[in-house]
Amino acid sequence: MRLLLIRHGQTPSNVKHLLDTAEPGPALTPLGQEQAAALPQALAAERIDALYASTLVRTQLTAAPLAAAKQLDVLVRDGIREISAGDLEMRGDDEAGETYITTALAWSAGNTELRMPGGENGVEALGRFDAVVEEAAKSGAETVAMVSHGAAIRMWVAARAENVSAEYAAAHILRNTGVVVLDGSPDRGWRVLLWEGRPLGPEDVVPGTSGPAGEAVGTGDADR
Known part of the structure; x- marks a missing residue:
């Protein structure tokens, strides 16, 4: 299966660098609406058979133009909502942002029992x-x-x-309406083909799973 994972368009909380993860969440800014409107053209070459969005308003608004262009229903699922910020909710300081993304990427590196302060753990x-x-x-x-x-x-x-480690994800921000394209299946596993349009080659693979490198963690992109 070819899997396209798309980040939603810009929101007011993104502009303010806030950890805004609760439902229903904010709508899109005017720029976010433009980003969503541009998705059908950006993905015109993709034959999309099914389109999903999370339970937060911003993803459904982002998906709407693509759904119309591809003549698809949007399947809303809670499972692909943002990671709950827990006690960090609506904070905009660097410490909160670093704690949030470092915890999330520690799960990617295998420390799935670690819990977001006041929120979920990696297993969940x-x-x-x-x-x-x-x-x-x-x-x-x-x-x-x-x-x-x-x-x-x-x-x-x-x-x-x-072919993507926690270190790689820590160092590569996914911008609003950025797309990660993967190929694979739950049984066979997954391989990233494109990260925001850039093919991943052997030189991009960071060996080891020691966890995200602190110096590479950006605090302005954790869906704030």
Whole structure:
């Protein structure tokens, strides 16, 4: 299966660098609306068989133009919502942002029992995202697009793709409406083909799973 993981368009909380992860969440800014409107053209070459979005408003608004262009219903699933910020919710300081993304990428590196302060742990976060991907794979669709969230996408991809480590995900921010393209299945595993349009080669693979490198963690992109 070809899997397209798309981050939602810009929101007011992104502009303010806030960890805004609760439902229903904010709508899109005017720029975010333009980004969503540009997705059909950007993905015109993709034959998308199924389109998913999370339960947060911003992903559904981002998915709407693509759904119209591809004549698809948007399948709303809680499992691909953003990682809950817990006690860090609506904070915009650097310490909170670093704690949030470092915890999420520690799950990717294997420390899945670690819990977000006041929130979920890696077993829970990966499990719910896995369930939606498995549902899509069992549907028989050849190409599936999922509009999700920056931290959730980076965390899941680094945990499940054989050629992307936590270190790589820590060092590569996923911008609003950025797309990660993967090939594989829940049984065979996953491999990233494109990260925001850039093919991944052997030189991009960071060996080891020691966890995210602190100096590479950006605090402005964790779906804030």
